[in-house]
Amino acid sequence: MPNVRAWFLLLLLSPSLGAAELLRLVADPWPPFNDHTLPNNGVASDLVVQALTRAGYRTRYVEVPWERAVLGLKRGEHDVLINAWYSQERTYFGHFSQPYLFNRIRFLQRKGAGIDFDQLADLYPYRIAVVRGYAYNPAFDHDENLRRVGVSGFEIAARMLHAGRVQLALEDELVVRYHLARELAPLRDELELLPKPLSENGLHILVRLSHPHHREITRRFDEAIQAMQADGSYEETLRRHGMAP
Incomplete structure (x- = not known):
């Protein structure tokens, strides 16, 4: 045994x-x-x-x-x-x-705001809502001329954008579309993505x-x-x- x-x-x-x-x-x-x-x-x-x-x-x-x-x-x-x-x-x-x-990172603005983004210097006049602690893009993250406003999540960023407290918000494209189809649906027709992504x-x-x-x-x-x-x-x-x- x-x-x-x-x-x-x-x-x-x-x-x-x-x-x-x-x-x-x-x-x-x-x-x-x-x-x-x-x-x-x-x-x-x-x-x-x-x-x-x-x-x-x-x-x-x-x-x-x-x-x-x-x-x-x-x-x-x-x-x-x-x-x-x-x-x-x-x-x-x-x-x-x-x-x-892979994530496609894009800026969101109020519809008709007319913000053009080709290079980071184009964004210097604007307040940009970003999620605290995210690493979006090395050049963006370390540019001291950018006016980044830290928030805890994208939903807050979108509501701040709609209220005019910031002029841009930054997030993955699919995340933006997900929220605008659900809890942020009342804002969907008042916000729009800029054509050029910041990064992938x-x-x-x-x-x-x-x-x-x-x-x-x-x-x-x-x-x-x-x-x-x-x-x-x-x-x-x-x-x-x-x-x-």
Whole structure:
């Protein structure tokens, strides 16, 4: 008869036989990419959880405001921030994956305001609502002549724009269209996007550097995303969320 105690100890000590590692995921509410009211918490959350599950991890997902999400990652309260744009500053506390989605960042103005954007200097006369802590674009983020007004989320930015407290708001194009079709619908005919985008930003997961396996997690995640793209499950996920190319 086998030694049951020895077998049980082997089960506990062996990574291949024990439970998969749990990763604590965090995002800020950012529909249609992340939001607990959406199917599978939004398209970005859905893709990330699928990929990490394929990579052999268990996951637990929470949503908090952006600044709290970043602070929690720095403090080790979360393992993976799942909706991060790249910035050099964030490499000091996190390790980026390859981009798994892309965001088109555009300005919103009051309809008929006549603001022209070709270069950043064109924006110097205007107050621009931005979400505190977001990394939109290095040139935009560090231009000291721009009059940025920090807010906690896009809905507040849009309402400030409508009220004339700012002249522009900045956000991902799909996020703008999502909100203007729902809770901001009364403002839809009074706001409009400027034609030229500020930038196109890759969306990454960001794994805390203090995690002992941060490089392995991002490597396995990237491989899983590639496998999903190859077998069609990536495109099927986008289609399920109404975002198929």
